[in-house]
Amino acid sequence: MRTVFIIFTCLFLILITPLVLCSANESDKYNSTDADDIWQSGTVFWGHGESIALTFDDGPHPYYTDKILEILKKYNVRATFFVIGKNVGYYPDVFLRILNAGHEIGNHTMSHSHLSGHTFDYVMNQIQGADDVINSLAEYKTRFLRPPGGIFDKNVQSAAKNNDILIALWTIDTKDWQHRSADNIVDGVLRCVRGGDIILMHDYLSGDCHTVEALDILIPELQKRGFSFVTLSEMYLSGG
Numbered sequence: 001m002r003t004v005f006i007i008f009t010c011l012f013l014i015l016i017t018p019l020v021l022c023s024a025n026e027s028d029k030y031n032s033t034d035a036d037d038i039w040q041s042g043t044v045f046w047g048h049g050e051s052i053a054l055t056f057d058d059g060p061h062p063y064y065t066d067k068i069l070e071i072l073k074k075y076n077v078r079a080t081f082f083v084i085g086k087n088v089g090y091y092p093d094v095f096l097r098i099l100n101a102g103h104e105i106g107n108h109t110m111s112h113s114h115l116s117g118h119t120f121d122y123v124m125n126q127i128q129g130a131d132d133v134i135n136s137l138a139e140y141k142t143r144f145l146r147p148p149g150g151i152f153d154k155n156v157q158s159a160a161k162n163n164d165i166l167i168a169l170w171t172i173d174t175k176d177w178q179h180r181s182a183d184n185i186v187d188g189v190l191r192c193v194r195g196g197d198i199i200l201m202h203d204y205l206s207g208d209c210h211t212v213e214a215l216d217i218l219i220p221e222l223q224k225r226g227f228s229f230v231t232l233s234e235m236y237l238s239g240g
């Protein structure tokens with residue numbers, strides 16, 4: 001009886017794994033092609049089109065970010081890095097290496113604070129604080145905000161609109177922060193990937209991390225399957 005229960009549990013976990021990793025590529029797609037208005041919608045961007053956007057949160061980090069930059073260069077891929085303002089302050093050289101390699105920079109707040117439930121002013125400070133650190137190093141306008149945990153409310157949406165920045169979530173969560181093996185990360189993505197996906201990974205994790213190893217398998221496999229990679233701005237502006 002116990003064996004039957006274990007087998008049943010394993011089958012159930014195998015079946016729900018794709019549901020855990022792949023979120024619905026739900027709408028809220030922004031279809032305007034009006035250039036003057038294009039960054040002003042205050043909506044949430046869920047991805048669209050045929051290409052894939054790799055995104056890396058929580059850096060820059062003096063070890064992992066550089067390793068990821070090496071892999072991206074090896075396969076001639078450009079990605080989007082959602083940096084934390086404080087980490088940019090700690091590791092300005094790493095930040096500049098991301099920028100100089102032609103990748104897109106996104107805003108992941110000043111201190112990785114969850115933004116929901118706070119005042120409008122607090123959220124503004126978190127967004128502008130990160131942008132200020134970035135601008136102390138390079139003239140750069142971030143186009144996307146990724147609220148930590150993907151959690152946001154009306155105040156966050158209003159603050160994003162005030163900063164001409166779009167909220168960008170993801171459609172595939174690799175859950176690399178759970179210290180999954182490289183094979184597990186790769187299998188999870190390949191099981192559900194499709195054009196228009198925004199893939200969430202991290203370039204700053206404490207403890208065991210297999211993101212770099214996974215990328216070295218995942219990128220060539222996706223290229224072999226005919227996918228190309230774009231930054232979030234490129235994906236957004238490509239229509240859908």
Ligand SMILES: [Zn+2]
Nearest residue numbers: 057058148149
């Ligand atoms: Zn984060």
